[in-house]
Amino acid sequence: MELTPAQQLAMHKSMVRIRLFEEAAGKLMETGQMPGFLHLYVGQEAVAVGVCEALRVDDYITSTHRGHGHLVAKGGDLAKMMAELMGKATGYCGGKGGSMHINDLSLGMLGANGIVGAGVPIAVGAGFRNKYLGSDQVAVAFFGDASTNIGAFHEAANMACALHLPVVFVCEHNMYGEYTPTEKAMAIADVVDRAAGYGMPGVIVDGMDVLAVHEATLEAVARARRGEGPALVEAKTYRFYNHHGIQTLGVKYRPDAEVIAWKERDPIFTFEDRLVEGGVASRDQIEEQWAQVRADIAAAIEFAENSPYPEPSALLAGVYTAGGAK
């Protein structure tokens, strides 16, 4: 539970990696160099990092349409991510998946997802596998607040509890689903009120505080590893940009004042203040981390830009596992 200064700096760096990766991707999209939809994770970095820091490499996660942050936090390769977002052959999915299907099976990251709620039952399956094999690995399902209104979430939550599986449900409550305030889409304010209905503990944490998220998840994961069943962690957070793309202010569905107030609680900057106040790191060390990540991002973009698009022959490859029965 006691995080070493090195661990805390690693968490900081991971958050900065997400921030700068997303901002770079957003700019590339704006200038027409990146195709498709881009749901940016900026503002929510403390959740992915706080959670993934509580996991082992061999634990599984499932993600959402807003999935880049989860992959970065699980240890994803920025160059392969950037190449995928640009549709290049060297990307994580060979250019076939893009932002919404980015994944890294070797890191236990079972994919972003284009279908709201669909990753949640898949995490239950991974949790089932862990229990079935007698492993102490856990599975974490990330999902948004508005995703808890879809049947898949409810079926998955109930099944994980009924079968007593090592699954941790992580809800990123950013108060909106696309352009609809979640308070208009559900009559309760907190997703944890749903957890009780399935028979699992549910806890609210400050999703702008990486240490708080980490500590709560650590305990939820420890319970799951010990065979004590699922739990739900609800992180109250905020997306700084629009549902997709990089517009921040001036959208009609959420007040600018609200956006500004949340930005004042920036999860990276507030963490930096604490690192400095607590004597864990100096401002110079923090600046150095930003500089390193900036260089990593520049290298990732260069790698992606210099990578080829997939060959036409790639189109039909990968529909089935090679060697399987036809």
Place this chain on the structure above:
Amino acid sequence: MSDRTLTYGQAFSEAIRLEMEADPNVFIAGEDVGAHGGVFHTFDGVQSEFGERRAVDTPISEQAIIGLGVGAAVTGLRPIVDLMFMDFSLVAADQIVNQAAKLKYMFGGEAKLPMVITTHGGAGLSAAAQHSQSLEALFCHIPGLQVVFPSNAYDVKGLMASAILEDNPVLFVLHKRMLGLKGPVPEGRYTVPLGQAMVTREGSDVTVVSWGRTHNEALAAAETLAGEGVQVEVIDLRTLSPLDTATVVASVKKTNRVVVAHEAVRFGGFGAEVAAQIQEEAFDYLDAPVGRVGAPFSPVPFTPALENLYVPDAARIAESVRAALARPLLG
């Protein structure tokens, strides 16, 4: 025809607004269709004109959205329920296929289900495998559903009006890549009947049957082929189910050659049904096998480099037409 033009998307919302004005029991419900006017803005202005009671923003709950339509329709309202992307219809598949489509029949024909399920299909936006599909064949396979897939603004408005006035469930598909396409659209209410195909270009050498965005590619192909001295007759099915076989067969009897083109995966696509109908009704008139153009047998790829190869276009249709014209091979 009117010289006023609207986009494909505007024609859609105009039809909805006019029918909502005419009938207080018509309402819309779906994700972000109200305050936001739909993520593709195809419901723009509906909530500002009719208020939150008749333009309902729902939770992200596709199954319940369609269920809401079924329940409201069978009890006397005329719902228009939206599934943002056609891919999400699969999340609601039970309510569409097992409930909406079958209720009337299972109830001995007594129930009336005046509901329209609207959705946005098709590829071309680098939206990848779960946001780009053309799944119309799945729903055409289901007795009890009617499936509409228009190719231009005029038809969008007229067909949508018919769909709303229809007493049975209609799945109404808009192609996302055509939303900004402009065309002449008269003001005021009018209908285009469901179940009627339209010959959109007359020709004598070969028929191309198509719908949706691919129909417009077929027109482009016809133009190219005209330059090669080939007169292509183009048919826009507009409604896929019920299928207007008569119009297709009449054309094939005239041209003796036919290509069916669609954006969906070719294997098991709705083109296969059209081809089968043609050979059943007009086998003796055919000088060549029925040509089929469709997407390759893979999910829709993300990268434009592959998506551009994947989506059937005018060139591929023209190629298939030339192959049909090259028959018989011996002789």
Place this chain on the structure above:
Amino acid sequence: MGSVGIIVNPWAGKDVRRLHAPVGHTPDTAKIGIVRRVILGALDVGAERVHVARDVGRIAERAAKAIDRAVLVDGPGTGSALDTRRAAAQMAELGCAAVAVLGGDGTSRDVTMGWRDAPIIPISTGTNNVFPGFVDGSSAGTAAGLVASGAVALADAGRRAKLLTADIALPGGDRIQDIALVDMALIAEQGTGARAVVRSDLIRLVVAALAVPASTGLSAIAGRTSPVAADEEGGVVVRLGGEGRRVRVPIVPGSFDVLPIASIDRLADGGSITVEGPGVLAYDGERDRVLPAGSTATITVARTGPFVIDVARTLRAAADHHLFDVAPGDSTAATRTEAHHGH
């Protein structure tokens, strides 16, 4: 006639403790019910108006629905303690004669920070609280209403609580003052993390104004060794460590740790003790303030806290004075006080 205020901490009973201990979850429905009963109870005995502070959980909004004389008070809506503090200050400005506070120890502390002299009825909606108790909403509302309407004088309704004050001197020369209502503790951790104190081996010292044996948490360390009740003056300082006396204490509900006690000292009313960083200061059971190396905190106990309205005592006073009786021929009393559905 005066008005009543209500402040709700929407996230009480939903924090990380549920992962560490077998404690339940307090859903919004329970809180909405309490708030609504407080409103109706207060109006029934003559409160003129009930001001309910809006909260990010929309509990106030849902509870006050369709009650004409329940007025929502807007706040910053940050979802943090700031909302509670701001609401308390607003209740002071609105001249509320009694404020029902739903939450835990920390919620009452936040109200005190916003309004030092707040006349409060603390109602527990959380886990292992010492300051607020489990109070029925209708009775709490009645007590608040009796005070607000002037039927029971404030002096007869309760008394002022004790307050712990920490005067912190940071190495750079900056000074900060913090307060607590139950206890202040020095924890050998670096950060505030998820705030709850769950590791007993890291507790170095506890200063308790309320040392309650029948409680769970930091106060219980002092409570099980040297109890100090709410109506006793002063507090107690317990230092942990050493090889001497050992006691069993439930730091987390349901788990009973053995803690080494190094020393126990009574702290007289107005007395103080100074502790040194590094460490984290926990206030009322939650890690709150990082105390860097080289800083000191001087902790004082005195009866300078908020005024606590004792529900049982207030209702007893009202009963003794026949305040619940209906005058013969009073036709307005023939009906029940219920929500007015004003739509």
